[in-house]
Amino acid sequence: MAQEDKSAPVADVALRASHLTKRFGTRTAVRDVSFDVYRGExxxxxxxxxAGKTTTVRMLTGILTPDEGTVSVNGLDLFSSLVQAKMRMGVIPEVGTIYVDLSAQQNIELTGRFYGMGKEGIRRRSEELLRELGLYERRNDLVRTYSKGMRQRVSIACAIVHEPSxxxxxxxxEGLDVQSRRLIIATVRRMNMHGCxxxxxxxxxxxxxxxxxxxxxxxxxxxVALDRPGALKCAFDSTQSVEAVFEPAIGADKAGDVYCIKVDERGDRLVFQTDDPDATVRSAVSFAQESGLRIVSLVTCGPSLEDAFVALTEGSP
Ligand SMILES: Nc1ncnc2c1ncn2[C@@H]1O[C@H](COP(=O)(O)OP(=O)(O)OP(=O)(O)O)[C@@H](O)[C@H]1O
Ligand SMILES: [Mg+2]
Known part of the structure; x- marks a missing residue:
């Protein structure tokens, strides 16, 4: 699988990591990492x-200097045009950096001023973000009194107040409830729709x-891989499965006649790993008929990104 796509025109590349390496003492946290991020994706x-994700992000955002390799943002070397590049970036770090002794509104306004935005622009954008992220009612309370999900939403508002590209x-x-997660995802999608x-x-x-x-x-x-999610999944299409629930329930050891590579029990379900789901479904139906079992459900599961991920990262510490 391609690690670096040299075919993309430079104009379409928003961010390029070239051969990034970072060592901490004798441990190499990031080794020879290269990829292009296309504009608008x-x-x-x-x-x-x-695995080295945060270390990579810190190098890409100019917080950590790589031991080897370069980062370019919109075709410009990150470290030689750091301020210019940072003005176009928004960063939500792993560990929050918002001020807990200020309110949500004050945090957003302060960050807007830091980015050199005008008073009116800050006021408009701050109100918009507080509403979008469900913080408007609590905008004047100190962040110290906020829940984890609310703090993360303030962090996001601060990161995008200047409409970064x-x-x-x-x-x-990470660790947020469904509501906070949805609000954040919706904001990411909205930013992306506007070209970010x-x-x-x-x-x-x-x-x-x-x-x-x-x-x-x-x-x-x-x-270890870089591709569209669909392509990554298809590269692991041997991991397709058919899930069956029979009544009365039977153990995996009793289902040996069904066509499959391997069968596992998960609760009341039998999961047949197969290279040919069609053959497995037909065989499971005949098996049920011959054995006098009722089929409660029979579901074909395509390859998942999780299967690809597990296969590619097996053996990590
Ligand atoms: N400042 C540091 N000093 C020493 N080692 C570090 C430092 N930062 C990271 N590491 C090491 O580098 C490796 C990669 O860490 P990193 O935080 O980049 O991983 P990650 O993929 O972000 O993990 P997680 O999913 O847990 O956030 C780890 O072995 C970590 O212990
Ligand atoms: Mg991390």
Whole structure:
């Protein structure tokens, strides 16, 4: 699978990482990582704990200097045009950096001033974001009194107050409830619809699957795959399965006559791994008839991004 697409015209590349390497003492956290993020896409960056995601994001956003390699933003070298590049970026770091002794509104306004926005622009944008992110009612309360999900929403409002063209998010929905997660995802989609390129680090495979145009999988500091979610899934199409519930329920050891590579029990379901779902379904139906079992459900499951992720990151510490 391609790790670096040299075919994209430079004008279409919002962010280029070239051969990034970072060592901490004797440990290499990121090794020779290269990829292009295209203008206007949502680029997912996926990997297990300790894979090197945050270290990479910190290099891409100019917080950490790489030991080797370069980063370019809109064709300009990040480190030689740091201020210019940072003015166009929004960053939601892994650990929040908002001020807990200020209110949500004060945090947003302060960040707007930092980006050199005018008073009227700040007022308009701040009201818009407070409403969009469900914080308007509590806008004057100190952030100290907010829940985790509310704090994360303030952090997002601050990151996008200046309408950046490149937004970095390091696990923005980690540990949040459904409502906060939805508000955040809706905001990401809205920003993207207005042309913002999004670099999204996540553990949440479903989120990456739903949201991202392309996904880069990193393991042990190195890129192991980079493609569209659909293409990544298809590369692992041998992992298709058929799930069956029979009545009365039977154990996996009793279903040996059904065509499959392997059968597992999950609760009252039998999961048949197969290279030919059609043959497995037919065989499961005949098996049920011959054995006098009722079929409660029979579902074919396509390959999932999770299967691809697990296969590619097997053996990580
Ligand atoms: N400041 C540091 N000093 C020493 N080692 C570090 C430092 N920052 C990161 N590391 C190490 O680099 C490796 C990659 O860490 P990183 O935080 O980039 O992983 P991650 O993919 O973001 O993980 P997580 O999913 O847990 O957030 C880990 O082994 C970590 O211990
Ligand atoms: Mg991290």
């Amino acid at each position: 949502i680029f997912g960056f996926l990997g297990p704990n300790g 490149l937004l970095f998010m390091d696990e923005p929905t 390129t999004v670099f999204l680090t996540t553990h949440n495979i479903e989120e990456a699957n739903d949201l991202c145009d392309r996904v880069c999988i990193i393991n042990n500091g190195a890129v």
